Amino acid sequence: MPADAATRDQQQPGHGTKPFRVALISTGGTIEKTYDELGGVLANRVNVLDLLLASLDLHGVVIDRVPLMNKDSLDMSEADHDLIADTAELMARNHDGVVVVHGTDRLSKTGDRIHERLAAKGGATRAIVLTGAMRPFEMKRTDAAQNVTEALLAVQILPVGVYVAMHNRVLRFPGVVKDRALGTFVRAAT
Amino acid sequence: MPADAATRDQQQPGHGTKPFRVALISTGGTIEKTYDELGGVLANRVNVLDLLLASLDLHGVVIDRVPLMNKDSLDMSEADHDLIADTAELMARNHDGVVVVHGTDRLSKTGDRIHERLAAKGGATRAIVLTGAMRPFEMKRTDAAQNVTEALLAVQILPVGVYVAMHNRVLRFPGVVKDRALGTFVRAAT
Amino acid sequence: MPADAATRDQQQPGHGTKPFRVALISTGGTIEKTYDELGGVLANRVNVLDLLLASLDLHGVVIDRVPLMNKDSLDMSEADHDLIADTAELMARNHDGVVVVHGTDRLSKTGDRIHERLAAKGGATRAIVLTGAMRPFEMKRTDAAQNVTEALLAVQILPVGVYVAMHNRVLRFPGVVKDRALGTFVRAAT
Amino acid sequence: MPADAATRDQQQPGHGTKPFRVALISTGGTIEKTYDELGGVLANRVNVLDLLLASLDLHGVVIDRVPLMNKDSLDMSEADHDLIADTAELMARNHDGVVVVHGTDRLSKTGDRIHERLAAKGGATRAIVLTGAMRPFEMKRTDAAQNVTEALLAVQILPVGVYVAMHNRVLRFPGVVKDRALGTFVRAAT
Numbered sequence: 001m002p003a004d005a006a007t008r009d010q011q012q013p014g015h016g017t018k019p020f021r022v023a024l025i026s027t028g029g030t031i032e033k034t035y036d037e038l039g040g041v042l043a044n045r046v047n048v049l050d051l052l053l054a055s056l057d058l059h060g061v062v063i064d065r066v067p068l069m070n071k072d073s074l075d076m077s078e079a080d081h082d083l084i085a086d087t088a089e090l091m092a093r094n095h096d097g098v099v100v101v102h103g104t105d106r107l108s109k110t111g112d113r114i115h116e117r118l119a120a121k122g123g124a125t126r127a128i129v130l131t132g133a134m135r136p137f138e139m140k141r142t143d144a145a146q147n148v149t150e151a152l153l154a155v156q157i158l159p160v161g162v163y164v165a166m167h168n169r170v171l172r173f174p175g176v177v178k179d180r181a182l183g184t185f186v187r188a189a190t
Numbered sequence: 191m192p193a194d195a196a197t198r199d200q201q202q203p204g205h206g207t208k209p210f211r212v213a214l215i216s217t218g219g220t221i222e223k224t225y226d227e228l229g230g231v232l233a234n235r236v237n238v239l240d241l242l243l244a245s246l247d248l249h250g251v252v253i254d255r256v257p258l259m260n261k262d263s264l265d266m267s268e269a270d271h272d273l274i275a276d277t278a279e280l281m282a283r284n285h286d287g288v289v290v291v292h293g294t295d296r297l298s299k300t301g302d303r304i305h306e307r308l309a310a311k312g313g314a315t316r317a318i319v320l321t322g323a324m325r326p327f328e329m330k331r332t333d334a335a336q337n338v339t340e341a342l343l344a345v346q347i348l349p350v351g352v353y354v355a356m357h358n359r360v361l362r363f364p365g366v367v368k369d370r371a372l373g374t375f376v377r378a379a380t
Numbered sequence: 381m382p383a384d385a386a387t388r389d390q391q392q393p394g395h396g397t398k399p400f401r402v403a404l405i406s407t408g409g410t411i412e413k414t415y416d417e418l419g420g421v422l423a424n425r426v427n428v429l430d431l432l433l434a435s436l437d438l439h440g441v442v443i444d445r446v447p448l449m450n451k452d453s454l455d456m457s458e459a460d461h462d463l464i465a466d467t468a469e470l471m472a473r474n475h476d477g478v479v480v481v482h483g484t485d486r487l488s489k490t491g492d493r494i495h496e497r498l499a500a501k502g503g504a505t506r507a508i509v510l511t512g513a514m515r516p517f518e519m520k521r522t523d524a525a526q527n528v529t530e531a532l533l534a535v536q537i538l539p540v541g542v543y544v545a546m547h548n549r550v551l552r553f554p555g556v557v558k559d560r561a562l563g564t565f566v567r568a569a570t
Numbered sequence: 571m572p573a574d575a576a577t578r579d580q581q582q583p584g585h586g587t588k589p590f591r592v593a594l595i596s597t598g599g600t601i602e603k604t605y606d607e608l609g610g611v612l613a614n615r616v617n618v619l620d621l622l623l624a625s626l627d628l629h630g631v632v633i634d635r636v637p638l639m640n641k642d643s644l645d646m647s648e649a650d651h652d653l654i655a656d657t658a659e660l661m662a663r664n665h666d667g668v669v670v671v672h673g674t675d676r677l678s679k680t681g682d683r684i685h686e687r688l689a690a691k692g693g694a695t696r697a698i699v700l701t702g703a704m705r706p707f708e709m710k711r712t713d714a715a716q717n718v719t720e721a722l723l724a725v726q727i728l729p730v731g732v733y734v735a736m737h738n739r740v741l742r743f744p745g746v747v748k749d750r751a752l753g754t755f756v757r758a759a760t
Contacts, residue, residue, distance in 0.1 A: 169250025549630025
């Protein structure tokens with residue numbers, strides 16, 4: 001058993017009774033886009049993640065919300081990716097796990113950056129799970145609630161590491177890319 | 191590493207590229223109850239699980255549907271619990287994991303029975319995850335889609351064993367009971 | 381033009397600019413049934429009509445809510461039907477129109493009673509529109525919002541009289557019956 | 571009673587038993603906008619009005635669908651407004667009523683044009699009801715189903731003339747304008 005897994009012993013499924021403490025870092029993306037009636041467009045202006053969370057029954061986790069930014073990830077600068085990675089690393093120190101809600105277009109870039117940062121410091125000590133959505137939570141048909149549900153469950157039961165959880169699939173960084181034709185994440189061809 | 195974990199190596203998150211093959215055994219329960227306009231009551235008559243699955247984006251799993259029965263679990267006989275346990279064991283032999291959709295009132299009884307049966311044969315060889323719902327899928331507010339999402343994700347990443355996944359919490363059998371006041375599953379007081 | 385229509389002149393569509401004042405009398409029925417998680421049944425206990433109204437954009441009416449009772453109409457006594465008819469007549473005196481939300485099984489009986497009462501006093505002076513639903517508002521598929529929308533619009537533009545508005549059809553009392561096979565109201569065969 | 575009302579006698583609410591025949595002319599607008607996952611924008615490309623109609627219980631009307639165009643009304647040319655007015659007039663000849671689904675930004679312009687055209691020919695012979703929506707039908711919160719419900723009911727019970735039905739208010743052309751701050755239609759200040 002690797003050393004860093006030892007820290008998760010008390011959270012093993014079926015053993016602990018303390019709630020699992022998650023930092024939920026939100027950065028924007030399609031999942032949080034809302035409809036602007038005046039302009040007739042979808043934009044990242046209001047935070048809808050709290051509505052999404054209120055629609056779920058969450059008995060396994062206690063969530064600390066960290067609303068970091070609200071951006072279409074195509075508009076993220078290098079400094080934005082750094083800020084998210086720094087925040088994820090920081091939150092992993094005093095939580096049992098970290099979830100990052102992110103636009104899908106640059107999600108892989110942030111995932112890789114978190115992975116590199118943690119690798120340079122001796123590896124992850126918690127599970128850090130990124131997720132997003134292809135259709136805004138405000139739409140009738142949306143993958144937003146499903147994907148956040150998956151990330152919040154996966155972060156409790158995955159081994160330490162950096163992952164994307166979306167569309168009922170979990171993939172470990174590095175080596176994850178968005179397949180634009182499929183509209184989901186896949187393992188990069190090697 | 192325990193011996194039975196070895197069988198899951200090719201499905202470790204982030205390593206495999208083959209889809210994960212799940213047997214989804216449905217037995218009824220609140221989750222599948224539909225509204226009968228003539229009688230004005232909720233009953234287990236029509237199968238709504240296919241509608242629920244169609245509402246999800248499932249890129250990680252291939253699902254074989256096994257519609258075993260459609261009962262309120264309060265109406266289950268000992269023979270019903272046996273039949274479900276036998277079917278779960280059978281399906282575990284030729285699938286990567288098994289999900290059982292079940293009424294919550296007797297879910298623990300079926301979970302214990304599957305656990306006992308597998309223990310008598312040397313332990314589980316796959317993750318077997320039970321789930322259900324407190325509110326029917328046909329209601330606007332329902333935990334059905336959330337819980338099935340969780341079960342389908344958990345079965346891919348949990349170690350071998352028998353579990354309930356519901357309300358963003360995973361608990362391992364034996365020792366799981368329904369807390370009627372909370373309306374969810376908890377670890378039994380010891 | 382009949383004499384009693386004169387009172388509606390200032391509310392004619394396209395002429396008035398004052399909001400139309402509606403008394404909304406709620407009596408229960410399927411439309412207001414909610415799901416009891418402990419008992420696993422649908423019952424008339426909590427009032428959901430306010431949630432339904434909040435989901436609509438209502439710029440044409442000002443609504444005074446009159447929550448009279450919350451009963452399955454199969455459980456209504458003669459005194460209940462009288463009470464509803466008396467209340468409708470009373471509310472018609474100081475409102476521009478009256479809407480009655482009612483269980484469909486005995487809706488015709490209440491409609492006939494309101495009609496008889498008003499006929500005995502020289503005829504209706506306002507439009508009084510009854511409505512209900514075949515499926516509770518809490519279900520994903522429900523006719524509740526549609527039917528209340530129709531009643532609130534119809535009451536503004538119908539001539540004085542007693543009506544049911546449901547499933548995009550308006551029928552005038554007397555001579556209205558529920559067709560149980562169709563699950564809607566029809567004109568009684570003569 | 572005005573002469574043109576006589577034509578509606580057989581459709582008076584509560585008297586006729588034949589279904590009311592409506593021509594439903596769709597021209598696009600926000601109500602029909604759908605989400606394009608690749609581009610991440612809302613656009614008028616696919617027709618969603620059939621989904622909307624399928625979600626309603628319509629026992630009072632028989633609908634002939636006339637999918638004329640699918641445009642944001644800001645993009646409509648003079649020829650487009652003429653085409654819609656011509657089509658509405660044509661459909662009024664062999665239907666009991668006409669509903670026009672239209673973008674809200676130029677809805678008043680089309681309503682005025684239909685009114686002028688009919689006035690030049692001696693006045694309307696049917697009720698012609700325009701409607702639209704401020705939020706696309708694909709959103710969780712949308713006024714689309716409510717407004718179409720209202721238009722389909724209003725067309726059955728209004729006197730002959732040209733109207734907008736939206737947000738539980740009916741206004742008669744001419745003299746109707748969109749109030750952009752309120753996000754709804756109002757009678758023009760005189």
